[in-house]
Amino acid sequence: MKTLFASAAILLVAAMTHxxxxxxxxxxxxxxxxxxxxxDDPPIGDPEHAIKGGTLxxxxxxxxxxxxxxxxxxxxxxANWRRNYTEFSGLVGRHPNTDNYIPALAVEWAITDDNKxxxxxxxxTATWSDGKPITADDFVFGYxxxxxxxxxxxxxxxxxxxxxxxxxKIDTHTIKVTGRQPSWRVLEDLGIFPLPAHVMKxxxxxxxxxxxxxxxxxxxxxxxxxxxxxxxxxVRNPNWWGYKNKYYAGLYNADKIVVRVVPEDDRVYDFFKRxxxxxxxxNRARRWATEMDIDIFKRGYAARKMLFTDTPDGMSGIGMNxxxxxxxxxxxxxxxxxxxxFEELNTQLMFNAYFRKVSAxxxxxxxxxxxxxYGFDPRKAREHLQKAGFxxxxxxxxxxxxxxxxxxxxxMTGGKSLEAHLNIVQNTYKKAGIELxxxxxxxATYFEKIxxxxxxxxxLSMTGGxxxxxxxxxxxxxxxxxxxxxxxxxxxxxxDELIDIYRFDMDKQKRLDAMHExxxxxxxxxxxxxxxxxxxxxxxxxxxxxFPADYFxxxxxxxxxxxxxxxxxxxxxxxxAAMKENRVLAxxxxxxxxxxxxxxx
Amino acid sequence: MWTWFRISPLLRRRIARFCQIRRxxxxxxxxxxxxxxSLFSNYIANNRAIIVKYNGEYYFPTYKFMAMEVFxxxxxxxxxxxxxxxxxxxxxxxxxxxxxxxxxxxFNPSQNDFDFYKDKDEQPIPPPxxxxxxxxxxxxxxxxxxxxxxxYGFRLxxxxxxxxxxCGYVIGVxxxxxxxxxxxWFDLTTQRFIEIWSLLPVLYVVILLRTVVExxxxxxxxxxxxxxxxxxxxxxxxxxxxxxxxxxxxAARAAGASTFRIVFKHLLxxxxxxxxxxxxxxxxxxxxxxxSLDYLGYGxxxxxxxxxxxxxxxxxSSNRGKLWLVLSPFVALTFTLILVTMIGESIREAxxxxxxxRYD
Numbered sequence: 001m002k003t004l005f006a007s008a009a010i011l012l013v014a015a016m017t018h019x020x021x022x023x024x025x026x027x028x029x030x031x032x033x034x035x036x037x038x039x040d041d042p043p044i045g046d047p048e049h050a051i052k053g054g055t056l057x058x059x060x061x062x063x064x065x066x067x068x069x070x071x072x073x074x075x076x077x078x079a080n081w082r083r084n085y086t087e088f089s090g091l092v093g094r095h096p097n098t099d100n101y102i103p104a105l106a107v108e109w110a111i112t113d114d115n116k117x118x119x120x121x122x123x124x125t126a127t128w129s130d131g132k133p134i135t136a137d138d139f140v141f142g143y144x145x146x147x148x149x150x151x152x153x154x155x156x157x158x159x160x161x162x163x164x165x166x167x168x169k170i171d172t173h174t175i176k177v178t179g180r181q182p183s184w185r186v187l188e189d190l191g192i193f194p195l196p197a198h199v200m201k202x203x204x205x206x207x208x209x210x211x212x213x214x215x216x217x218x219x220x221x222x223x224x225x226x227x228x229x230x231x232x233x234x235v236r237n238p239n240w241w242g243y244k245n246k247y248y249a250g251l252y253n254a255d256k257i258v259v260r261v262v263p264e265d266d267r268v269y270d271f272f273k274r275x276x277x278x279x280x281x282x283n284r285a286r287r288w289a290t291e292m293d294i295d296i297f298k299r300g301y302a303a304r305k306m307l308f309t310d311t312p313d314g315m316s317g318i319g320m321n322x323x324x325x326x327x328x329x330x331x332x333x334x335x336x337x338x339x340x341x342f343e344e345l346n347t348q349l350m351f352n353a354y355f356r357k358v359s360a361x362x363x364x365x366x367x368x369x370x371x372x373x374y375g376f377d378p379r380k381a382r383e384h385l386q387k388a389g390f391x392x393x394x395x396x397x398x399x400x401x402x403x404x405x406x407x408x409x410x411x412m413t414g415g416k417s418l419e420a421h422l423n424i425v426q427n428t429y430k431k432a433g434i435e436l437x438x439x440x441x442x443x444a445t446y447f448e449k450i451x452x453x454x455x456x457x458x459x460l461s462m463t464g465g466x467x468x469x470x471x472x473x474x475x476x477x478x479x480x481x482x483x484x485x486x487x488x489x490x491x492x493x494x495x496d497e498l499i500d501i502y503r504f505d506m507d508k509q510k511r512l513d514a515m516h517e518x519x520x521x522x523x524x525x526x527x528x529x530x531x532x533x534x535x536x537x538x539x540x541x542x543x544x545x546x547f548p549a550d551y552f553x554x555x556x557x558x559x560x561x562x563x564x565x566x567x568x569x570x571x572x573x574x575x576x577a578a579m580k581e582n583r584v585l586a587x588x589x590x591x592x593x594x595x596x597x598x599x600x601x
Numbered sequence: 602m603w604t605w606f607r608i609s610p611l612l613r614r615r616i617a618r619f620c621q622i623r624r625x626x627x628x629x630x631x632x633x634x635x636x637x638x639s640l641f642s643n644y645i646a647n648n649r650a651i652i653v654k655y656n657g658e659y660y661f662p663t664y665k666f667m668a669m670e671v672f673x674x675x676x677x678x679x680x681x682x683x684x685x686x687x688x689x690x691x692x693x694x695x696x697x698x699x700x701x702x703x704x705x706x707x708f709n710p711s712q713n714d715f716d717f718y719k720d721k722d723e724q725p726i727p728p729p730x731x732x733x734x735x736x737x738x739x740x741x742x743x744x745x746x747x748x749x750x751x752x753y754g755f756r757l758x759x760x761x762x763x764x765x766x767x768c769g770y771v772i773g774v775x776x777x778x779x780x781x782x783x784x785x786w787f788d789l790t791t792q793r794f795i796e797i798w799s800l801l802p803v804l805y806v807v808i809l810l811r812t813v814v815e816x817x818x819x820x821x822x823x824x825x826x827x828x829x830x831x832x833x834x835x836x837x838x839x840x841x842x843x844x845x846x847x848x849x850x851x852a853a854r855a856a857g858a859s860t861f862r863i864v865f866k867h868l869l870x871x872x873x874x875x876x877x878x879x880x881x882x883x884x885x886x887x888x889x890x891x892x893s894l895d896y897l898g899y900g901x902x903x904x905x906x907x908x909x910x911x912x913x914x915x916x917x918s919s920n921r922g923k924l925w926l927v928l929s930p931f932v933a934l935t936f937t938l939i940l941v942t943m944i945g946e947s948i949r950e951a952x953x954x955x956x957x958x959r960y961d
Contacts (some may be wrong), residue, residue, distance in 0.1 A: 442812030
């Protein structure tokens with residue numbers, strides 16, 4: 001449900017208009033720059049215990065449509081493997097446990113006083129996978145390529161043009177990146193990546209000609225053998241430059257990663273059970289709850305963990321269009337809040353696997369920590385319904401007010417994934433005399449309609465970033481326009497003020513306070529019924545895969561994000577021998593782990 | 602009006618022949634009975650009582666919302682204006698003068714039966730639940746009674762198919778007969794139109810429409826009807842073409858009968874064979890189409906009880922091994938289709954012109 005409209009948030013950013021191209025001056029390093037770096041945080045992973053070597057057998061649901069790092073089809077499923085294992089394109093990273101900036105391709109950076117430009121000193125030891133050094137020219141080339149219509153990716157073209165004003169070379173290992181607007185999160189905003197200027201040429205037909213060429217990349221792995229439709233093998237570069245960086249020394253341990261194409265989730269689990277895959281992430285609550293009490297775990301060959309993590313989670317739940325006559329009434333909205341029975345859904349349909357969401361900025365520091373969810377409380381719902389004037393039941397059992405208006409709302413959805421849940425919500429509302437009609441449309445039509453604000457209530461499912469985007473969802477200028485992401489048609493002068501503080505104020509505490517106030521206001525206005533989130537990753541592995549004490553870092557969304565694991569070949573031989581002889585080993589009884597202390601209460 | 606369709610000796614012979622073919626005859630009886638019974642689904646599977654006797658008065662709440670206050674009931678939150686819980690009422694009134702008569706299946710097809718199933722630690726067991734005394738065919742993955750959904754689903758699909766066939770026939774017969782009788786430019790243009798129109802794949806068009814609007818029973822029927830009428834025109838057209846040159850038709854025309862009268866009074870009764878023989882198969886097509894649409898998720902909106910939706914649930918990998926979910930809609934669908942097929946086969950046999958014909 002989370003990825004449905006992944007691109008919606010970014011689209012809006014991209015919709016801002018281009019300004020004139022500024023002519024590139026001959027750049028020099030100004031005096032008085034405050035260079036920053038950070039070598040004080042703990043390493044990611046466990047470089048002391050990690051063993052390099054071995055092969056990990058992994059699965060992907062479809063064969064990559066391209067190996068290219070840019071251009072058509074380069075943003076599909078395979079991109080998750082490519083970005084995390086082979087590309088390594090960031091200048092500055094964010095530490096997934098401490099949230100501090102850490103060096104990546106740049107070892108030092110300096111932000112100008114106007115918060116518009118950043119100077120980066122590149123790691124002089126960094127090299128491409130073909131051994132050539134990564135220089136400032138590669139970044140300038142990367143920027144020019146991102147603007148080049150020849151890459152056939154208008155979205156990247158537009159986004160780059162909208163956000164970046166210029167990328168300039170100062171010397172071989174120093175660059176200056178300038179954004180269009182000043183920003184307190186300038187390091188985040190100015191996304192830029194290098195491309196190998198010495199091998200890459202964008203010319204007509206390049207996208208077909210280089211579809212399955214092994215790209216020259218900066219990361220620890222390159223593509224080794226690939227069998228079309230069957231598998232792709234990633235091969236580790238033992239002399240990768242990044243291992244000298246303390247943060248990455250403990251990551252990327254397996255010598256080889258064989259990514260096998262297995263189209264169906266059920267088949268992935270079957271292969272794992274048979275020992276043909278070493279590691280799987282389990283996304284289905286039903287599987288986790290009912291299908292995993294099997295021999296490989298009981299006999300101690302494999303183990304499974306539910307690791308609590310803390311990652312940003314966009315809004316998901318029921319939204320209300322405040323232009324709808326009946327939904328203009330705040331008491332009616334509150335009644336809808338109090339009649340939403342999360343506990344029942346969680347126990348009856350979701351194996352108690354999930355946690356109730358409260359905030360509109362869930363999983364970020366901007367979520368107001370004092371908010372409590374509206375619990376299921378028919379009494380309070382009743383009080384609010386009465387205040388809203390709904391005191392009498394009509395002949396069909398639905399409440400009506402004095403004006404003869406029925407307590408009826410239509411909920412628009414864009415897919416069937418929550419059909420069962422919504423049927424139950426509908427039945428619960430009906431008991432209180434509220435009619436919830438469910439109108440299910442095809443995804444694109446539904447999204448267009450809710451952006452037009454041509455719906456009453458609607459299902460919401462947005463992705464969230466480390467920094468929330470309240471402007472597009474809650475700003476009043478967006479409320480009146482059709483085709484904006486303020487689906488709620490919410491407009492409030494105080495909210496606008498708070499959003500502007502968050503966007504432009506350089507004082508971090510002020511920004512936090514503003515967002516917390518906004519969060520509380522959104523809850524009080526009751527136009528968004530938050531559903532639930534899954535603040536964990538669930539995975540199963542054969543026990544020759546070993547992990548650091550905290551398994552994966554706190555900010556892990558997928559096991560691909562930070563490959564902290566390593567393969568213990570000695571243990572693998574032992575366990576495989578035991579499996580052959582049907583010998584029982586000591587099982588690992590611990591399933592829930594919370595090393596980061598982030599399990600919701 | 603009735604004299605138009607008075608039973609000719611030939612038809613009587615054919616009906617007699619049909620009754621002789623046991624499998625068809627009994628199938629017809631069973632199916633008619635099932636359809637008749639399904640009309641009363643609300644009295645067979647419902648959470649509302651059939652009759653309530655309270656303080657000497659009788660209440661019939663099947664089609665009516667009755668609040669708890671009517672019967673002095675109160676829900677767990679202390680409210681009395683919610684809908685009466687008749688099952689609980691029945692228990693509460695045990696041993697008193699008041700009584701409640703519940704339907705055979707005391708659940709309506711979209712009711713979630715959640716609070717009953719608990720494990721030994723009092724923790725709720727999530728649905729689907731296998732068949733037991735409470736739910737004879739088990740529950741689906743939302744805790745809804747499968748038997749109730751089958752019953753309402755049957756009513757819905759059979760009436761959908763019957764309406765579709767009937768309306769399609771009315772349009773198809775009128776157009777087909779006129780094509781055959783008027784011939785000339787009318788026949789030419791209509792026939793070309795039908796040829797082109799029938800090339801559109803019905804299900805795809807319905808699926809496409811589904812992306813824009815959400816169908817109801819009537820809109821879905823209307824959309825399917827746009828394509829349904831064409832099949833029968835071919836047969837009516839040829840039949841009328843043949844019949845209109847016969848002497849009785851010429852005689853009617855010579856006597857000055859109007860086109861309408863000639864076509865519908867004189868020709869139509871003699872062209873009924875294709876109508877009747879194709880009818881059952883058209884019904885089968887209607888049931889199958891609705892079931893496939895529901896299965897694909899493009900049919901009637903949830904929570905409409907439908908067989909296709911049940912089959913879809915059983916195909917979901919998380920319901921693997923839940924046999925009651927697969928078997929109930931499968932058996933019901935197969936059984937219904939076999940019944941209709943047998944009726945169709947028998948009619949076809951009874952109307953076989955090689956056995957008895959008007960013209961020798």
